Amino acid sequence: MQQALQQRSAQGLTRTVTPIKGGNTHKIYDGKQEYINFSSNDYLGLANDEALKKAWISAIDQYGAGSAASPMVTGQTHAHQRLQDTLCDWLGFEQALLFNSGFSANQAALFTLLQKDDCLLQDKLNHASLMEAGMLSPGKMQRFSHNNPARLQQLLQKHGPSLVVTEGVFSMDGDCAPLGDIATLCQHHGSWLMVDDAHGIGVLGEQGQGSCSVHGITPNLLMVTFGKALGVQGAAILCDSNTAHYLRQFARHFVYSTAMPAAQAVAVTHSVHLARNQQWRRQHLAHLQDVYTQAVAHLPGFVHTQTAIKPYLAGSSTRAMALADFLRQQGLWATAIRPPTVAKDKARIRITLSASHLPHHVLTLAHKLEQFELMNPAKDAS
Ligand SMILES: Cc1ncc(COP(=O)(O)O)c(C=O)c1O
Known part of the structure; x- marks a missing residue:
């Protein structure tokens, strides 16, 4: 342990956890100073929405604080069922399974579906939860270069029917996967497609239905998280009835883990309702993105994205x-x-915009980025 810690420190890569006081809103306080927060994934500004908080609080009165058992025992309530139905109706799937985090949902899907000799093809920039599950699963994994359907096609030709996994919106780069092309390739090669839309759900599409609805595709498995744009916590896998039945039988992260609290399921259901119907949040976010692009595009570190990342x-x-x-x-x-977390020489500031920001917050950020560039001209930025 000492050796690994020293090495990490020598590389300047030691990570620290900084507690903030109060909630994770667009303004945060570390006990000394207040900051405008450009680091949360609260894209729609729902994490502190008054109606959402009230929905959660009153559901605690009805259901209690915790679920006290796994879903297979007595942890599943009508509140969980309502959330599953709401997700299916919103996203157009037969069934939904709930998980306590996106990390465990991803791991459950890959560990459960992949058997020995199965082939898993993943975008090179997929999230750590997917990469780790792929490496530890009994299947064989290959990564394809980022957002590169041509390379994916070569791998599908070589390996035959596979499970293909991509994110809808990539968490560190904020770019979108070419889901239409990838879905066509999967269909052509008799392969399954799984999309992790942790960063697209709620944000993209007319009713916030995410990356798949924007591209007009329905993957075999869709993983969505509740802790980012939906402002709460937890995740779901959406799929057809057969796959859901199989996952309920064999996914250990589902069977052997305490169900999310019913009150949380009520809160997420409420949040889906808000995300679906409050189009103004997405419009405001789009406006902030324009403000950012106009104010920062001339600086050397700027990267154009179609999302709030x-x-x-x-x-x-x-x-x-x-x-x-x-x-x-x-x-x-x-x-x-x-x-x-990102490639060498691609270290970055991950700026995220939220519907709870105002244009002047974004302009202040742009101004400070410019000041830094003037004071510290980039010698080694790629
Ligand atoms: C693409 C992606 N998938 C999955 C996860 C994990 O989700 P959760 O935070 O709910 O565990 C994250 C979270 O950082 C993510 O960015």
């Missing part, structure tokens, strides 16, 4: 940390993301 490339880890520190001194919280 705005990576700002700094180059080296040291420079990313210096930029994050500088922003913090200016009252802006934007976390540096370094290897191994």
Whole structure:
């Protein structure tokens, strides 16, 4: 352990956990200073929505604090069932299985579906939960270059029917997968497609139905999380009835884990209702994205994205940390993301916009990024 910790420290990659006081809203307080928060995944500004908080609180009165058992025992309530039905109606699937986190949902899907000799093809930039499950599963995994259907096609030709997994919106780059092309390839090669839409659900599409609805596809499995745009916590896998039945029998993360509290299921159901119907949140977010693009596009670290995830490339880890520190001194919280989470020399500030921001928050950020660039011209930024 000492050796690994020293190595990490020597590489300047030690991670720290900074507790904030109060909730994770667009303004956060670390006990000393208040910051405008550009680091949460609360894309629609729902995490502190008054109606949502009330829905959760009153559901605790009805259902109690915890579920006290796994879904297979007595942990599943009508509140869970209502959430499953709501998700199926919203996203157009036969069934939904609930999980306590997206991490466990992804692991459950891959560990349960892949048997020895099965082939798993994953986008190279997929989330750690997918990569780890793929590596530890009995199947054989190959990664295809990021958002590259041509490379995926070669692998499908070589390996035959496979399980193909991609994110809808990539968490660190904010770019979108070419889901139409990938779905066509899967169909052509008799393969299954799983989409992790942790960062697309609620944000993309007319009713926030996410990346798949934007591309007009229905994957075999869709994983959505409740802890980002929906402002709560937990996740679901959506699929057909047969697959759901199989997962309920064999997915250990489902069978051997305490069900999410029923009150939480009520809160997520309420949140889906808000995300689905309050189009103004997506419109406001789109406006903030335009403000950001106009104000930052001339700076060297700018990367254009179609989503509220705005990576700002700094180059080296040291420079990313210096930029994050500088922003913090200016009252802006934007976390540096370094290897191994992103590639070497692609260290960055991961800026996320939220419907709870106002345009002047974004303009302040743009101004401070510009100041940093003037004071610290990029030598090693890629
Ligand atoms: C693409 C992606 N998938 C899955 C997860 C895990 O979701 P959760 O935070 O609910 O465990 C994340 C969270 O960071 C993510 O970015």
